[in-house]
Amino acid sequence: MISQKLRTIFLLAVALFVVHGIEEFLTGFYNIDWLFLLVFGKLGSSLAQTFIIYQLVLWALLGLSYVLVIRGKGTRILSSIIGVIMLLELQHLYEVAVTGKYYPGAYTAILFPIIGFLFWKELIKEYKKYEL
Numbered sequence: 001m002i003s004q005k006l007r008t009i010f011l012l013a014v015a016l017f018v019v020h021g022i023e024e025f026l027t028g029f030y031n032i033d034w035l036f037l038l039v040f041g042k043l044g045s046s047l048a049q050t051f052i053i054y055q056l057v058l059w060a061l062l063g064l065s066y067v068l069v070i071r072g073k074g075t076r077i078l079s080s081i082i083g084v085i086m087l088l089e090l091q092h093l094y095e096v097a098v099t100g101k102y103y104p105g106a107y108t109a110i111l112f113p114i115i116g117f118l119f120w121k122e123l124i125k126e127y128k129k130y131e132l
Contacts, residue, residue: 002075006122010069013082013115014062020089020108021055029104079123086116 002010030036030051040050065078092109096102 002069002072002079002126003122006079006119006126007070009115009119009122010066010079010082013086013119014059014066016108016111016115017062017085018059020105020112021059023108024105025051025055027102027104032104076123076127079119079126083116083120083123086112086119089116 024030025048030040030047036051037047040047040054043050062082065082069075069078089105089109089112092103092106093113096106
């Protein structure tokens with residue numbers, strides 16, 4: 001079972017992912033992100049529709065992960081995966097630094113290092129509790 005503090009940070013991270021996905025959609029992330037275009041660009045359907053489906057599936061998986069974590073199932077593994085995904089969101093800030101202009105999703109991406117730091121700090125404490 002994870003601490004109440006980590007549960008709260010996890011829930012904040014899930015909420016941030018939802019708001020972040022909405023910002024990405026509204027700012028056309030799906031039209032310019034090379035990785036999204038590489039993976040989903042050849043499907044033949046609208047990129048916007050594909051992105052919405054991708055986000056809905058991601059949000060459902062994040063919600064399911066939260067439920068599993070608060071029930072004590074796969075706690076450290078699922079939390080670690082969410083933590084890694086938060087690190088990957090730093091790509092938005094990298095793009096802003098490299099191009100010197102707004103990159104879709106950058107406003108909410110500013111919060112990922114903060115939430116991610118707090119999340120990893122608590123997750124590491126959880127790992128240490130169960131060391132032999």
